[in-house]
Amino acid sequence: MITRRALLVACLAASALGPAFAAAPTLTADQILARIDQNLTFETRSSRMTMTVTKNGRVKTYEIVSYGRGAEEGATEYIAPARDAGTKMLKKGDELWMYMPSVEKVQKISGHMLRQGMMGSDLSYEDMLESDDWRTNYNAVALPDEAVNGRACWVLDLKAKSEDVSYPRRKVWVDQQWLLPVRQELYALSGMLLKVWIMSDPKQYGDRWYPMKMTVEDKLQQGSKTEIVFTEMQFSVPLEEEIFTTRWLERR
Numbered sequence: 001m002i003t004r005r006a007l008l009v010a011c012l013a014a015s016a017l018g019p020a021f022a023a024a025p026t027l028t029a030d031q032i033l034a035r036i037d038q039n040l041t042f043e044t045r046s047s048r049m050t051m052t053v054t055k056n057g058r059v060k061t062y063e064i065v066s067y068g069r070g071a072e073e074g075a076t077e078y079i080a081p082a083r084d085a086g087t088k089m090l091k092k093g094d095e096l097w098m099y100m101p102s103v104e105k106v107q108k109i110s111g112h113m114l115r116q117g118m119m120g121s122d123l124s125y126e127d128m129l130e131s132d133d134w135r136t137n138y139n140a141v142a143l144p145d146e147a148v149n150g151r152a153c154w155v156l157d158l159k160a161k162s163e164d165v166s167y168p169r170r171k172v173w174v175d176q177q178w179l180l181p182v183r184q185e186l187y188a189l190s191g192m193l194l195k196v197w198i199m200s201d202p203k204q205y206g207d208r209w210y211p212m213k214m215t216v217e218d219k220l221q222q223g224s225k226t227e228i229v230f231t232e233m234q235f236s237v238p239l240e241e242e243i244f245t246t247r248w249l250e251r252r
Contacts, residue, residue: 053122
């Protein structure tokens with residue numbers, strides 16, 4: 001028989017766990033993916049960020065402005081440091097162009113170049129091109145729940161539906177309150193761990209949560225890490241049509 005004292009202790013213990021451990025609604029793996037996509041996808045977005053790249057003990061920080069329209073179109077301009085200022089990238093569907101002021105030339109990025117790190121970071125150009133939402137790209141299987149940094153998470157094992165997807169398998173920890181993938185492990189077809197991707201410091205925008213910090217570690221390069229911190233973020237903003245054309249790349 002449960003005594004009143006035991007019941008009181010149990011209630012106090014549950015209360016101490018806080019809202020992150022409150023009973024989460026029962027969702028299927030597919031429904032969890034759909035909720036993630038609702039948080040991370042948008043009609044239009046403008047943002048400003050810093051990107052800090054650490055490789056071989058050396059640290060380099062970039063300042064970037066970025067514009068997005070749906071999943072298919074994105075434009076990025078590097079503002080600092082001075083030697084990289086004016087470098088731009090444009091994504092249209094599965095095509096990617098880059099403009100570098102030093103050579104005053106627009107170059108299309110394709111083939112093996114897509115797997116290289118964007119401006120030496122741990123994010124590849126291929127990462128930038130992957131546009132379909134997770135529900136379109138992956139089949140999901142639910143694994144036992146776990147905690148990440150003291151917060152209750154669902155755990156999903158994602159298998160790519162086609163060979164066109166950059167990462168054949170992802171293991172994802174999804175915060176049950178924010179519906180964000182707070183930790184991802186990205187695997188090759190062989191099962192080799194390629195990258196670990198962390199999303200943190202979420203901020204609420206209307207009915208969505210969006211991570212204001214992302215950290216990516218390339219597990220094939222020891223000590224390689226890229227940290228992105230968003231300093232400004234706006235959703236559903238009007239954007240110039242020219243931003244998503246190759247003319248914009250050479251515009252000063």
